Amino acid sequence: MGRLFAVEIVYRGIFQKTLAKNISRGIVLAANLEGKPGTSFGRYGDSPERNGIPAKYFAIVATDDLTLEEGMAKYEPKEVDITVCVDDTLCKGLESWAWYGLQPINKLTRPGGTLMITSKEPAESLIPMIHQKHEPYKLAVLKGIASFSGLWVYKDDHTDVRILGAIAKLLPEMMSLDAVKKFIQHEWKDAVKAQSATNSYNRVSTQTVSPSQGNPEKPFQFTLPKWHEMRDGVAIPSIAQGHKMEDPTSHASGGYQPARNPTFKKYTTRTMRPVVDFDTCIKCTLCWLQCPDSCFDVTPEGLYDANMEACCGCGVCEAVCPVKDCVTMVNEVSFKDNSSQWEAWRKNKDGYKTWLKGTIENRPVRSHGFRYKGQYEEQSPEMLEIAKQG
Amino acid sequence: MAQMTATLPERGTEETALITGSEAIAVACKLADVDVITAYPIRPYDTVMQYVAKLVANGDMDCEYIVAEGEHSQFEIVKHACACGARVFTGSSGVGWMYAMEALTVTPALRIPMIAMVGNRALDDPGAFGVEHNDALTVRDLGWMLVWVDTAQEALDTALIAYRVAEDRRIFLPCGISCDGAFLTHSQAMVNIPTQDQVNRFLPRYNRADLLLHPDNPITVAPQANEDWVMEIRRQNYAAMERVPGVLREAYADFERIFGRKYGNPFFEEYETQDADVVILGMGTLSMPTRVAIRKMRKEGKKVGMVRLRWFRPFPAEELAKCLSRFKAVGVLDRDFSFGSPDMCGVVATETRSALYTSAKRPPVLDFIGGLGGREVIVPDVEHIFNELLEAAEGKKKPATQWIGLRE
Numbered sequence: 001m002g003r004l005f006a007v008e009i010v011y012r013g014i015f016q017k018t019l020a021k022n023i024s025r026g027i028v029l030a031a032n033l034e035g036k037p038g039t040s041f042g043r044y045g046d047s048p049e050r051n052g053i054p055a056k057y058f059a060i061v062a063t064d065d066l067t068l069e070e071g072m073a074k075y076e077p078k079e080v081d082i083t084v085c086v087d088d089t090l091c092k093g094l095e096s097w098a099w100y101g102l103q104p105i106n107k108l109t110r111p112g113g114t115l116m117i118t119s120k121e122p123a124e125s126l127i128p129m130i131h132q133k134h135e136p137y138k139l140a141v142l143k144g145i146a147s148f149s150g151l152w153v154y155k156d157d158h159t160d161v162r163i164l165g166a167i168a169k170l171l172p173e174m175m176s177l178d179a180v181k182k183f184i185q186h187e188w189k190d191a192v193k194a195q196s197a198t199n200s201y202n203r204v205s206t207q208t209v210s211p212s213q214g215n216p217e218k219p220f221q222f223t224l225p226k227w228h229e230m231r232d233g234v235a236i237p238s239i240a241q242g243h244k245m246e247d248p249t250s251h252a253s254g255g256y257q258p259a260r261n262p263t264f265k266k267y268t269t270r271t272m273r274p275v276v277d278f279d280t281c282i283k284c285t286l287c288w289l290q291c292p293d294s295c296f297d298v299t300p301e302g303l304y305d306a307n308m309e310a311c312c313g314c315g316v317c318e319a320v321c322p323v324k325d326c327v328t329m330v331n332e333v334s335f336k337d338n339s340s341q342w343e344a345w346r347k348n349k350d351g352y353k354t355w356l357k358g359t360i361e362n363r364p365v366r367s368h369g370f371r372y373k374g375q376y377e378e379q380s381p382e383m384l385e386i387a388k389q390g
Numbered sequence: 391m392a393q394m395t396a397t398l399p400e401r402g403t404e405e406t407a408l409i410t411g412s413e414a415i416a417v418a419c420k421l422a423d424v425d426v427i428t429a430y431p432i433r434p435y436d437t438v439m440q441y442v443a444k445l446v447a448n449g450d451m452d453c454e455y456i457v458a459e460g461e462h463s464q465f466e467i468v469k470h471a472c473a474c475g476a477r478v479f480t481g482s483s484g485v486g487w488m489y490a491m492e493a494l495t496v497t498p499a500l501r502i503p504m505i506a507m508v509g510n511r512a513l514d515d516p517g518a519f520g521v522e523h524n525d526a527l528t529v530r531d532l533g534w535m536l537v538w539v540d541t542a543q544e545a546l547d548t549a550l551i552a553y554r555v556a557e558d559r560r561i562f563l564p565c566g567i568s569c570d571g572a573f574l575t576h577s578q579a580m581v582n583i584p585t586q587d588q589v590n591r592f593l594p595r596y597n598r599a600d601l602l603l604h605p606d607n608p609i610t611v612a613p614q615a616n617e618d619w620v621m622e623i624r625r626q627n628y629a630a631m632e633r634v635p636g637v638l639r640e641a642y643a644d645f646e647r648i649f650g651r652k653y654g655n656p657f658f659e660e661y662e663t664q665d666a667d668v669v670i671l672g673m674g675t676l677s678m679p680t681r682v683a684i685r686k687m688r689k690e691g692k693k694v695g696m697v698r699l700r701w702f703r704p705f706p707a708e709e710l711a712k713c714l715s716r717f718k719a720v721g722v723l724d725r726d727f728s729f730g731s732p733d734m735c736g737v738v739a740t741e742t743r744s745a746l747y748t749s750a751k752r753p754p755v756l757d758f759i760g761g762l763g764g765r766e767v768i769v770p771d772v773e774h775i776f777n778e779l780l781e782a783a784e785g786k787k788k789p790a791t792q793w794i795g796l797r798e
Contacts, residue, residue: 025408025578028408028578028580029408032408032580039577039578039579040408040577040578041410041572041577041578042576044434044519044520044571044572044576044764047433047519048433066685069678069681069682072577073678073679073681073682073768073769074679074766074768075764075766075768225797226797226798227796227797227798234515234516
């Protein structure tokens with residue numbers, strides 16, 4: 001029996017679909033130039049893709065047809081040689097359309113395999129976000145921002161070829177750098193892109209992540225019911241009524257907290273989250289009204305607290321808030337938990353103010369990329385400069 | 391050592407491309423120089439229309455590309471275009487196919503050689519995208535030819551063969567090409583793209599002859615008829631369907647001669663059946679875990695094999711009965727259901743049992759319903775089925791129908 005190779009590309013739905021598809025196709029076509037058969041497919045269960053929902057592409061390559069068939073005789077690979085993560089906020093885990101619960105980003109990474117992340121953060125900042133794994137694995141950080149664009153748009157910032165070059169270094173048995181360069185030449189006829197792949201090949205390095213490193217939390221998961229335990233008629237219980245909130249200090253009761261879907265928490269859907277300055281809030285209700293996910297809890301005193309179980313990070317609240325700097329969107333990598341900002345503020349207003357100021361001032365740059373036409377393209381020169389350096 | 395199936399592409403002979411099963415069908419449409427294509431989006435069929443739209447927009451393909459306002463119109467438009475002598479292509483999935491049902495029923499009676507891709511999808515409800523074969527199977531009694539393919543290469547080749555057979559004046563029947571949603575429609579594989587010259591030699595121009603709806607050939611199509619006429623009209627469709635196997639054989643033989651790819655028996659593919667004690671019979675991409683399981687179990691000395699049915703309509707009853715009567719037990723893997731049917735089994739199992747009824751030697755036929763709504767059937771599932779069959783072959787009593795991969 002020959003050898004089977006599998007690579008998964010974990011990406012943000014819609015914004016990175018073309019990028020993920022290009023990487024996956026590039027792997028299969030480059031390996032094919034060296035006589036290896038392969039297949040490339042996006043996971044069907046992730047569709048229809050919604051803005052930012054984690055999704056996956058898979059590339060499977062084998063040394064012969066029979067081995068390839070073994071790799072394809074399932075819905076998706078259960079183990080991969082390399083997990084490519086093209087947005088560092090996905091390090092916190094994945095909740096996709098395809099399953100219930102949170103899946104660690106490194107779940108499919110085989111023991112000794114590689115998790116490759118595009119990020120401007122150092123490995124030391126990324127590792128605490130990633131769930132612990134029983135077996136050691138390798139981490140490679142490819143410098144760069146999350147390459148976002150539209151569903152039908154190809155954003156030519158070299159992220160795809162840089163990842164292909166790095167994969168050739170980490171898994172040369174699957175495809176060589178020469179094959180990658182040949183593929184690039186055939187596909188784009190662009191020597192600069194081929195050079196970007198070479199630069200990344202030359203500079204990529206890995207470090208081993210041991211079982212004791214990383215986020216020790218057990219990802220939340222659910223057991224699906226048996227057929228005779230389910231209500232028939234394709235009917236499911238609706239979300240219950242909401243309830244009043246309780247102030248953590250005065251124990252006053254009031255306001256309204258909607259009940260939420262217990263099986264879909266949206267922790268991993270967002271790339272940014274709002275932070276709220278409760279001292280300057282004028283209670284105008286606009287964030288609460290405009291939020292498409294009803295994520296704002298109404299506190300007993302009539303403030304609005306963005307609940308992280310429901311926030312998708314769309315940024316509408318920041319856009320509609322009439323008070324300067326009252327709602328600020330901050331890169332999700334800045335946060336370690338999903339706790340209530342309002343409760344923290346109620347317990348220690350000075351402490352909260354310091355935290356808020358620090359969080360906003362120290363936020364790593366992040367943009368939704370769809371605030372105005374052409375915003376995506378503005379990021380390309382920066383990425384191309386990084387590609388030159390490797 | 392197991393042999394690779396003939397349906398996988400031989401690399402390096404023609405131009406190759408990394409494309410999905412849907413894209414392979416779109417390429418076939420381009421090579422067949424289809425005149426009129428209608429579309430209405432529904433997953434997973436929509437991947438075909440997207441790719442056709444791209445071919446047209448890029449100037450690689452010249453056809454009338456019409457996005458209809460719903461599936462019923464989608465199928466009606468190509469029906470009429472086809473009556474006027476246009477080579478046509480359309481398709482749908484799941485409940486979209488159901489929405490076109492009235493158009494689907496009239497098409498075979500009018501002897502319209504429409505080629506439709508059915509991206510197999512579970513029928514609502516629940517709204518789900520995954521593959522089930524019940525959508526295409528709803529037209530099994532109406533005069534449609536129905537074929538299931540299991541690789542992107544086979545999808546491309548079968549589409550060319552379908553045009554050749556459907557547009558043969560002896561046949562003039564519509565043909566549905568069933569492609570499993572996700573596993574085939576969305577999976578990219580290396581596919582050999584035939585040359586235009588090869589296709590031109592294989593596929594003659596569509597000639598509607600005496601049935602052409604044209605001022606130079608004044609005819610009325612589909613007049614109202616009473617009880618004096620209907621049975622004779624139905625009998626004509628019966629005769630056309632009866633002629634299909636012969637024309638199919640000619641087409642497959644010619645295909646092999648011109649393109650060099652061998653499909654052997656057009657109606658079903660046999661895998662490791664020479665000395666098999668038991669076999670699994672099924673349609674579509676479930677062949678993949680089945681082949682892997684067979685290779686694994688044969689190493690353990692278990693004589694297991696597979697018969698993959700391609701053509702479901704016309705159902706190759708005689709040949710299939712002859713084939714299946716060689717084995718000690720047959721397991722049908724149905725990616726469909728027929729509630730209230732004999733033994734509460736799937737559609738393929740009922741047809742298979744019926745085909746075997748007049749056979750002198752009748753192995754037990756067990757039905758296994760699995761993979762519904764796109765659920766994966768993995769190698770251990772197939773091994774379980776084979777082990778059940780091996781026990782049945784030894785005379786052990788087994789349930790007529792079992793569900794595979796169900797949470798119970």
